[in-house]
Amino acid sequence: MQNMAERVLAGDRRALARAITLVESSRADHRAQATLLLEDLKCAGRQAQRIGLSGTPGVGKSTFIEAFGCMLTAQGLRVAVLAVDPSSARSGGSILGDKTRMERLSRDPRAFIRPSPSQSQLGGVARRTREAIALCEAAGFDVVLIETVGVGQSETMVAEMADLFLLLLAPASGDELQGVKRGIMEMADIILVNKADGELKATATRTCADYAGALRLLRKRPQDPEGFPKALTVSALEEAGLEKAWAEMQALADWRRDHGHWGRRRAEQARHWFEAEVRDALLARLDREPVKGLLLSLAAQVERGEISTTAAAEEAQRLLDVQMHG
Numbered sequence: 001m002q003n004m005a006e007r008v009l010a011g012d013r014r015a016l017a018r019a020i021t022l023v024e025s026s027r028a029d030h031r032a033q034a035t036l037l038l039e040d041l042k043c044a045g046r047q048a049q050r051i052g053l054s055g056t057p058g059v060g061k062s063t064f065i066e067a068f069g070c071m072l073t074a075q076g077l078r079v080a081v082l083a084v085d086p087s088s089a090r091s092g093g094s095i096l097g098d099k100t101r102m103e104r105l106s107r108d109p110r111a112f113i114r115p116s117p118s119q120s121q122l123g124g125v126a127r128r129t130r131e132a133i134a135l136c137e138a139a140g141f142d143v144v145l146i147e148t149v150g151v152g153q154s155e156t157m158v159a160e161m162a163d164l165f166l167l168l169l170a171p172a173s174g175d176e177l178q179g180v181k182r183g184i185m186e187m188a189d190i191i192l193v194n195k196a197d198g199e200l201k202a203t204a205t206r207t208c209a210d211y212a213g214a215l216r217l218l219r220k221r222p223q224d225p226e227g228f229p230k231a232l233t234v235s236a237l238e239e240a241g242l243e244k245a246w247a248e249m250q251a252l253a254d255w256r257r258d259h260g261h262w263g264r265r266r267a268e269q270a271r272h273w274f275e276a277e278v279r280d281a282l283l284a285r286l287d288r289e290p291v292k293g294l295l296l297s298l299a300a301q302v303e304r305g306e307i308s309t310t311a312a313a314e315e316a317q318r319l320l321d322v323q324m325h326g
């Protein structure tokens with residue numbers, strides 16, 4: 001463990017990959033080792049810029065990460081990419097696709113790319129992703145990009161562990177904004193309208209203006225300076241607009257640091273995840289024996305009308321209390 005911690009701190013990518021495998025494991029002994037490792041590494045106090053990135057399939061996330069990541073590494077920054085896909089809908093084909101789409105970045109010595117583990121439970125995914133972020137930070141990465149397909153709760157989850165949240169959108173045909181949910185719009189710090197090239201360029205510019213208008217209508221957030229959240233056009237394919245996007249991210253990050261929002265947000269996030277983890281652990285108890293069996297038998301009694309719902313629920317509480325104290 002000591003050795004692994006030292007190697008992670010030295011920025012060794014193989015050790016980092018092994019450490020992530022360790023935190024992804026649900027074996028009890030691995031969990032114990034992972035907790036020790038994370039405690040060890042926390043002392044280094046290193047922080048990266050955590051950037052969440054979300055967008056529907058095909059919008060160009062992989063292409064964007066490749067181009068954006070390479071731009072950052074060319075500036076001497078070290079970039080880690082973590083993919084989150086709680087639906088585990090992503091087929092092996094897509095991961096292969098990502099390897100070819102992120103070919104340059106995956107060969108870059110300043111980059112580290114980690115595909116998502118095939119996990120179905122969002123809670124488990126959240127913890128593993130947070131731990132992987134912490135490991136990348138300890139390994140001295142300057143930027144950690146956390147990518148997620150825009151499905152279900154995964155966007156909210158990623159936004160809750162990122163310092164900045166980017167929403168990648170495609171140019172919309174017609175005057176209609178795409179069916180972007182209001183809640184997701186409200187999480188975005190910067191909307192990037194991708195594919196602003198060739199025939200799509202004019203549409204992208206129009207779409208971008210539409211989103212800029214929609215963003216202005218949202219409730220003002222205390223963590224935003226004047227002009228944010230904002231919408232920009234980019235072309236991941238032609239690598240256009242990426243420097244501008246990065247400059248905007250830096251401007252926002254600097255402002256938030258100067259005004260205390262950065263640290264406050266991290267503290268709130270840490271608290272949020274602590275509470276979520278305690279809740280998850282409590283819920284997990286219900287699914288473990290002997291509690292699980294006892295609850296099932298109480299449920300059967302309720303079904304047969306042998307005991308009232310209220311009395312059964314009270315009995316269940318009593319059983320849980322006994323479990324906790326015994």
Ligand SMILES: Nc1nc2c(ncn2[C@@H]2O[C@H](COP(=O)(O)OP(=O)(O)OP(=O)(O)O)[C@@H](O)[C@H]2O)c(=O)[nH]1
Pocket residue numbers: 055056057058059060061062063064094101149194195196197198234235236237238
């Ligand atoms: N014209 C144009 N095409 C792009 C751009 N970025 C990506 N594409 C194309 O869009 C398609 C999907 O790109 P990906 O990067 O794989 O999209 P993704 O969001 O990672 O897709 P999933 O991994 O399936 O969720 C590919 O054919 C890309 O070449 C762009 O900036 N301009």
Ligand SMILES: [Mg+2]
Pocket residue numbers: 061062063098
């Ligand atoms: Mg992709």
